[in-house]
Amino acid sequence: MAELNVVALVSIGAHPASGRPRRAEQDARAVELGLGLKHVKLDVVHAGDPQEDALRAYLGMGLSALTVLEQTHETDALPALAEHLQMANAHLVLTGGQAETGEGSGMLPYLLAERLGWPLIAGLAEIEHIENGSAQVLQALPRGQRRRLKVRLPFVASVDQAAPAPRQSAFGPARRGMLTREEVELVDDPLYATAQWQPARPRPKRLKVIKAKTGAERMKAATAKASGGGGQVLAGVSPRDGAEAIFKLLHDEGVIR
Amino acid sequence: MTDLIRRDPRAEWIARNRLHPLHAAMQPQQTQWMGPNGLIRKNPHALASGFIGPAGIKRIDRSGAQQGTGKRQSTSVEVQSPLHVVEQPAFIIAVVPDMVGGRLGSHDKDVLGLARGLAGQDGAVMAVIFGEHKEQSFDTAGVDRLLQIDGDEYVGYSPEQRVLALRALESEYSPRHWLLPDSRTGGGELGRRLASSLGERPATRVWQIKDGQTLGRAGAGREDIGQATPRLILAAPECAEPVSETRHEVRQVTLSVHIPRNLPRIEDLGSVAVDPAQIPMAEAEFMLSGGNGIKDWDLFHRAAIALGATEGASRVAVDDGHMPRARQVGATGTWVTARVYLAVGISGAVQHLQGIGACEKVVAVNRDPNCDMVKRADLAVIGDAVEILQALIERVEAYRNGAKRDAA
Ligand SMILES: Cc1cc2nc3c(=O)[nH]c(=O)nc-3n(C[C@H](O)[C@H](O)[C@H](O)COP(=O)(O)OP(=O)(O)OC[C@H]3O[C@@H](n4cnc5c(N)ncnc54)[C@H](O)[C@@H]3O)c2cc1C
Numbered sequence: 160m161a162e163l164n165v166v167a168l169v170s171i172g173a174h175p176a177s178g179r180p181r182r183a184e185q186d187a188r189a190v191e192l193g194l195g196l197k198h199v200k201l202d203v204v205h206a207g208d209p210q211e212d213a214l215r216a217y218l219g220m221g222l223s224a225l226t227v228l229e230q231t232h233e234t235d236a237l238p239a240l241a242e243h244l245q246m247a248n249a250h251l252v253l254t255g256g257q258a259e260t261g262e263g264s265g266m267l268p269y270l271l272a273e274r275l276g277w278p279l280i281a282g283l284a285e286i287e288h289i290e291n292g293s294a295q296v297l298q299a300l301p302r303g304q305r306r307r308l309k310v311r312l313p314f315v316a317s318v319d320q321a322a323p324a325p326r327q328s329a330f331g332p333a334r335r336g337m338l339t340r341e342e343v344e345l346v347d348d349p350l351y352a353t354a355q356w357q358p359a360r361p362r363p364k365r366l367k368v369i370k371a372k373t374g375a376e377r378m379k380a381a382t383a384k385a386s387g388g389g390g391q392v393l394a395g396v397s398p399r400d401g402a403e404a405i406f407k408l409l410h411d412e413g414v415i416r
Numbered sequence: 417m418t419d420l421i422r423r424d425p426r427a428e429w430i431a432r433n434r435l436h437p438l439h440a441a442m443q444p445q446q447t448q449w450m451g452p453n454g455l456i457r458k459n460p461h462a463l464a465s466g467f468i469g470p471a472g473i474k475r476i477d478r479s480g481a482q483q484g485t486g487k488r489q490s491t492s493v494e495v496q497s498p499l500h501v502v503e504q505p506a507f508i509i510a511v512v513p514d515m516v517g518g519r520l521g522s523h524d525k526d527v528l529g530l531a532r533g534l535a536g537q538d539g540a541v542m543a544v545i546f547g548e549h550k551e552q553s554f555d556t557a558g559v560d561r562l563l564q565i566d567g568d569e570y571v572g573y574s575p576e577q578r579v580l581a582l583r584a585l586e587s588e589y590s591p592r593h594w595l596l597p598d599s600r601t602g603g604g605e606l607g608r609r610l611a612s613s614l615g616e617r618p619a620t621r622v623w624q625i626k627d628g629q630t631l632g633r634a635g636a637g638r639e640d641i642g643q644a645t646p647r648l649i650l651a652a653p654e655c656a657e658p659v660s661e662t663r664h665e666v667r668q669v670t671l672s673v674h675i676p677r678n679l680p681r682i683e684d685l686g687s688v689a690v691d692p693a694q695i696p697m698a699e700a701e702f703m704l705s706g707g708n709g710i711k712d713w714d715l716f717h718r719a720a721i722a723l724g725a726t727e728g729a730s731r732v733a734v735d736d737g738h739m740p741r742a743r744q745v746g747a748t749g750t751w752v753t754a755r756v757y758l759a760v761g762i763s764g765a766v767q768h769l770q771g772i773g774a775c776e777k778v779v780a781v782n783r784d785p786n787c788d789m790v791k792r793a794d795l796a797v798i799g800d801a802v803e804i805l806q807a808l809i810e811r812v813e814a815y816r817n818g819a820k821r822d823a824a
Contacts (some may be wrong), residue, residue, distance in 0.1 A: 175637075301699070353644070357642065378814060388791070392785060
């Protein structure tokens with residue numbers, strides 16, 4: 160089988176407690192997924208500052224080189240990345256779901272797919288196989304569920320938290336790996352000019368508001384125990400009928416598959 | 417509230433007190449008056465309406481002294497909040513709720529509350545749903561217009577087709593704002609697809625909109641971005657209070673433009689069977705939980721496998737060594753979020769009920785009809801756990817075999 164070109168897009172992360180730069184958790188998962196594929200040529204790309212030390216953490220996962228499209232912090236990464244992907248003749252683009260620094264809107268894979276005209280898989284958990292120009296993949300759903308999808312190459316996929324955990328970054332390979340720079344055209348991101356950035360404010364906890372107009376209602380609301388909220392009670396029925404009623408509810412709720 | 421009929425001394429007092437603001441309302445119906453030609457007119461119905469005495473017997477007092485006779489009965493009348501009607505909306509706020517399980521979730525209701533705030537007096541909130549639904553309270557959730565888009569092409573995972581439908585809505589109604597829940601259950605993905613397709617830059621993880629300014633989380637949640645409210649908003653849970661004080665029309669609307677149909681580039685091969693035991697308890701969608709009332713734990717495990725449910729347990733079951741500690745549900749165990757929680761032989765101590773506060777549907781199987789779990793439950797079956805679990809296993813297996821035969 161011909162070799163596939165896989166591109167993983169990575170960004171700089173931030174440690175959740177200290178805010179220190181690190182490899183981004185989800186992007187590292189994307190790299191891990193790329194490393195796990197057979198017969199592929201993996202190209203890892205970052206758009207940003209090549210001097211950033213945290214980039215070497217990706218090299219430490221066993222990459223020999225990493226491409227950096229040289230940009231400043233306030234520029235839009237999208238045009239440069241799209242152009243690079245078209246030049247690289249990529250078959251599969253892996254990204255994280257959401258960046259840990261900057262806006263972190265999670266829009267990048269969607270915009271890339273739109274611009275390139277490729278399909279997009281959101282929340283990729285696993286690539287089962289790639290055959291005859293199409294891939295069979297598992298998409299992660301909430302509550303630990305999975306959905307199997309089939310999609311034609313080339314496509315963009317954003318990687319979910321459920322994808323395999325990234326391997327540790329080793330120091331030696333991280334030092335030895337090469338950072339290849341590429342000059343790109345700079346396009347300013349308008350958001351940095353118009354929006355205000357501020358440290359995250361803790362969100363107020365939602366209070367349980369009791370809307371009672373009379374004292375009696377307030378008293379009732381304050382003292383009520385587990386209320387019999389219109390629940391149906393089946394007493395004195397045979398086990399078979401009881402089971403039938405339970406089954407009907409479970410079936411209506413769609414939890415019996 | 418009892419249905420005992422009582423005198424209302426306060427109403428009688430108001431009826432006597434001419435200075436009281438409610439005085440007029442408390443007067444007995446006028447029974448005699450002078451007609452236009454000087455004839456005395458009587459209203460015999462008002463005279464004979466009388467009042468209900470303390471023992472529940474109707475009394476008629478023709479002396480004219482009858483006062484404060486407003487029907488005094490138990491006041492458990494259901495309060496209907498006022499209906500908010502938008503006849504000719506100046507603009508539309510479009511909301512695409514997730515409708516997990518065919519119903520509005522709490523996140524959806526928060527987003528509808530936010531939409532209500534943006535719509536104000538002149539705008540209308542339009543909810544867009546795909547396929548069938550089971551929701552009955554669109555009116556109290558603040559939906560002025562409901563657009564239901566049906567068709568085979570929307571069944572299952574069909575984000576690309578849904579974006580096409582939303583684009584059709586965009587061209588027909590051009591809503592002032594698009595609001596979607598920024599959730600993993602669909603809204604986050606659909607909203608971003610819509611944004612990239614419309615070329616709108618959305619505000620994501622929005623948790624406050626005030627005075628035209630939108631605040632949303634950025635990056636890994638260490639920063640907030642404030643910006644002028646964009647057209648497309650992906651809102652976080654608890655972004656606003658759900659609508660609570662008004663009712664809305666839920667007027668059905670349709671799309672007149674034709675929705676183009678495209679060949680899906682992503683083929684949905686269906687959901688994959690996941691071992692329910694592997695799903696973290698806090699995330700499981702369907703749980704079977706056992707307590708002190710379970711005598712046959714083998715049967716319990718078999719039932720969990722037959723139903724495809726994730727197992728949970730009460731503290732007593734864990735303390736007695738029938739279940740591992742990690743399976744304990746409740747205040748000192750795991751707080752679960754299951755959509756359907758089947759509690760067998762659990763009495764429903766507060767510590768346990770706390771842990772299932774977020775569950776939508778609770779089903780109880782218990783021998784004691786007065787226990788708290790039965791009061792919490794949406795469906796309770798009173799009977800012996802062993803027999804009911806056995807019958808349930810049989811029923812599910814019969815269903816599965818039937819389904820297999822149908823497929824073959
Ligand atoms: C500090 C503290 C923290 C706690 N934290 C937790 C916690 O996190 N989680 C938790 O679960 N508990 C917790 N508890 C314990 C809690 O108070 C209750 O003791 C416990 O939940 C009761 O468990 P149960 O309902 O299984 O048992 P029981 O209260 O004994 O109830 C058994 C039920 O089974 C029914 N039954 C019996 N036989 C049958 C039968 N054959 N068929 C059908 N029904 C039958 C009975 O009618 C009864 O309702 C905590 C207690 C304390 C003091």
